[in-house]
Amino acid sequence: VAAGEFELIDRIRARCASRADVLLGIGDDAALLATPGPSEALVVCVDTLNVGVHFLPDCAPAALGHKALAVNLSDLAAMGARPRWATLSLSLPEPDADFVDGLIDGLLALADEHDVALVGGDTTRGPLSVCVQAIGLVEPARALRRDAAKAGDALYLSGCTGDAAAGLALLQQRLSCGDEALRAALIERLERPQPRIAIGRELCGVARAAIDVSDGLLADLGHVLKASGGLGAVIDLDALPVSEALCALLPDESQRWPLQLGGGDDYELLVCGDAAAIQASLAFGRGELVRIGAIRAEAGIGFERSGKAFDYAPGGLGFDHFASG
Ligand code: ADP
Numbered sequence: 055v056a057a058g059e060f061e062l063i064d065r066i067r068a069r070c071a072s073r074a075d076v077l078l079g080i081g082d083d084a085a086l087l088a089t090p091g092p093s094e095a096l097v098v099c100v101d102t103l104n105v106g107v108h109f110l111p112d113c114a115p116a117a118l119g120h121k122a123l124a125v126n127l128s129d130l131a132a133m134g135a136r137p138r139w140a141t142l143s144l145s146l147p148e149p150d151a152d153f154v155d156g157l158i159d160g161l162l163a164l165a166d167e168h169d170v171a172l173v174g175g176d177t178t179r180g181p182l183s184v185c186v187q188a189i190g191l192v193e194p195a196r197a198l199r200r201d202a203a204k205a206g207d208a209l210y211l212s213g214c215t216g217d218a219a220a221g222l223a224l225l226q227q228r229l230s231c232g233d234e235a236l237r238a239a240l241i242e243r244l245e246r247p248q249p250r251i252a253i254g255r256e257l258c259g260v261a262r263a264a265i266d267v268s269d270g271l272l273a274d275l276g277h278v279l280k281a282s283g284g285l286g287a288v289i290d291l292d293a294l295p296v297s298e299a300l301c302a303l304l305p306d307e308s309q310r311w312p313l314q315l316g317g318g319d320d321y322e323l324l325v326c327g328d329a330a331a332i333q334a335s336l337a338f339g340r341g342e343l344v345r346i347g348a349i350r351a352e353a354g355i356g357f358e359r360s361g362k363a364f365d366y367a368p369g370g371l372g373f374d375h376f377a378s379g
């Protein structure tokens with residue numbers, strides 16, 4: 055169904071519930087948001103999903119809406135923030151009301167789950183692109199920054215990595231799978247990542263550093279190590295969490311490692327800090343954090359198995375939009 059720009063905006067506005075901290079939401083030149091008290095800082099992030107770059111052209115609109123918000127909430131989770139508000143900048147090739155309704159279904163379902171209010175945005179014509187900005191709150195001294203890891207810190211992961219990359223490989227027919235349920239489960243992990251907000255909050259002021267795994271475990275760990283002054287790390291390959299689905303798809307562990315270590319789009323949290331402090335957290339108690347290694351002073355990332363150094367050379371891992379070749 056074709057619609058004008060303002061009709062599309064009205065359809066979005068009609069679905070946004072009002073909330074006390076939104077003094078003025080969608081409809082004016084800009085939103086007015088009640089400022090938090092002095093003990094909390096605003097945490098602001100933005101991420102864009104472009105067709106053909108971040109999602110395939112046939113991606114369902116609701117999945118796209120979910121993911122566009124999820125990747126931003128994941129950034130807030132990795133700071134230890136409480137999400138509050140979001141804006142949505144949409145570029146559409148055609149003013150298709152059904153498409154926008156579907157996209158908003160997916161986005162608002164996730165927003166409601168995390169008590170996030172959609173407070174504004176922009177709607178333009180152009181190649182399909184969905185840009186969400188998310189704003190949250192955190193006590194600044196307790197934020198989980200990338201630059202705070204220390205040699206001797208233990209390293210934890212909030213869940214399995216590699217599933218999203220397997221889902222993408224299935225969609226792109228680089229891998230195949232006869233089991234429909236298995237295939238759907240892996241594609242679901244690609245299209246509907248769950249931001250680890252509760253874990254981030256519970257680790258706020260407990261862990262030292264965190265990052266969300268969007269580019270790939272090794273690439274994102276590399277960002278923490280570099281930001282923290284050129285540290286290194288060791289990863290225990292036997293401790294890496296793996297889903298039943300990925301094991302079923304790829305029974306050979308050496309075929310799973312490149313996906314687990316290099317595959318992007320998982321949006322799990324990679325967390326560094328004092329082992330005793332982290333293991334006293336609620337998230338660890340619920341079994342939602344797995345210890346996968348340690349930070350060390352010696353630069354570079356090494357591997358071990360059964361407590362012994364293990365020679366492993368993953369190549370060409372991690373995603374860089376502007377990398378050559
Ligand atoms: P302006 O010309 O002042 O930028 P717009 O016509 O772009 O105003 O937007 C009108 C109102 O609708 C604004 O409050 C804006 O935040 C909101 N809005 C526009 N597009 C979207 C969207 N895709 N999602 C949410 N709010 C939107």
Ligand code: MG
Pocket residue numbers: 175176177
């Ligand atoms: Mg505008």
